Amino acid sequence: MTLCTHAGQARPAVLNPRVKVGGQPTAVLTAPWLVTCAASGVPRCVTAQWVTGTTRVRSVGVPLVIQGGTAVCAPSGGPLAVVAVQPRVRGI
Template sequence: MPGFLLHIGASVLCSHAGQAQATVPNPRVLVSGQPTVAITGPWMVAGCALPPPPAANGPCVTAQFVSSATRVTSNGQPLLCQDSQAICAPTGTPLLIVACQMRASAM
């Protein structure tokens, strides 16, 4: 399914409202003047509201995307799209892509 390409300035949250940020930008492809993000780099999560054990298994600390564009790559790595899926560690919950650029899309 096609989706808009994810970039460094996209608003991405964990399921508990923590702010996620890409750690490895891809400067070879720019959208809206900002680097895109490939599937390989981990994401850091800050401000997750899920409590630590024994109350819960939080907070979310990192996340890794598990799906990406299938037909668009940069430097041999698939780029992330608005419909890409990620899993947070140690909670196992998804990241939520709230807002991203809406000009360039990929499959």
């Protein structure tokens, strides 16, 4: 689960079916994220874009989103926080 600074949930607009983790598709760094923001009185987060992700693992030539990556919400400029993850991946 990924949240904006206002506790709004974020999800990828496009999933990557080529690589799965725990049976679920992953998200690539270039895919936009949609944010359902609960903020009031401040600019609500509408979208987010990841700017850093995996450094050695790629799918379709693009890095994947990871817990330690960095994302920026628009129009607020706040970050996304990853609060639930698949903790370990093993490639075969």
